Amino acid sequence: MVRPYAVTRGRTRPDGREFDLIALVVADIPADADPPVGPEPAAILDLCRGDALSVAEIAAEVDLPLGVVRVLLGDLLDAEYIRVSRPVPPALLPDEHILQEVIDGLRAL
Template sequence: MVRPYAVTKGRTRPSGQEFDLIALVVSNLPAGADPPVGPEQAVILDRCRGNALSVAEVAAEVDLPLGVVRVLLGDLLDAEYIRVSRPVPPALLPDEHILQEIIHGLRAL
């Protein structure tokens, strides 16, 4: 068992911007490619290969604290081994009233 601070080399924040819990992570690496990363990052890349996982799901899958996963994801993003799609800001989402009207219209059909 390696202590979390050893995995992140003592860092507590990612080098870039913070990751939202619902941001989706996808591996950019083709199948069979082995990047020069540590074992924890290799597990993250393996889990995110072929399907998008949220940052929270990645933390649960690799059984590491969220802060550690964010630092590791920051390193992978800097090395361009992963793609991260940010969630849509609430201001750009449709109004709840409009969605309710759509549901009522569909039910009326």
């Protein structure tokens, strides 16, 4: 078993960015890129190769603490091995009242 601080080389936060729990991550490895060093980043890339997964899902699948996964994702993003889609801010989501009117309208059809 490797201690979390060894996996992240003593870092506790990703460099320059924070990852929301619901941010979606998908692998985007260039053909001429060298594979990442270490089994943990490789496991993350394997998980995200087919479908986009949230940060929380990745942490659960690789069985690592969330902070460790965020640091590893920051490294992978810096190396351009992944793409991250930010969640939609609540202010941009449709109002609940509008959605209820749409549902009522569809039921009336």
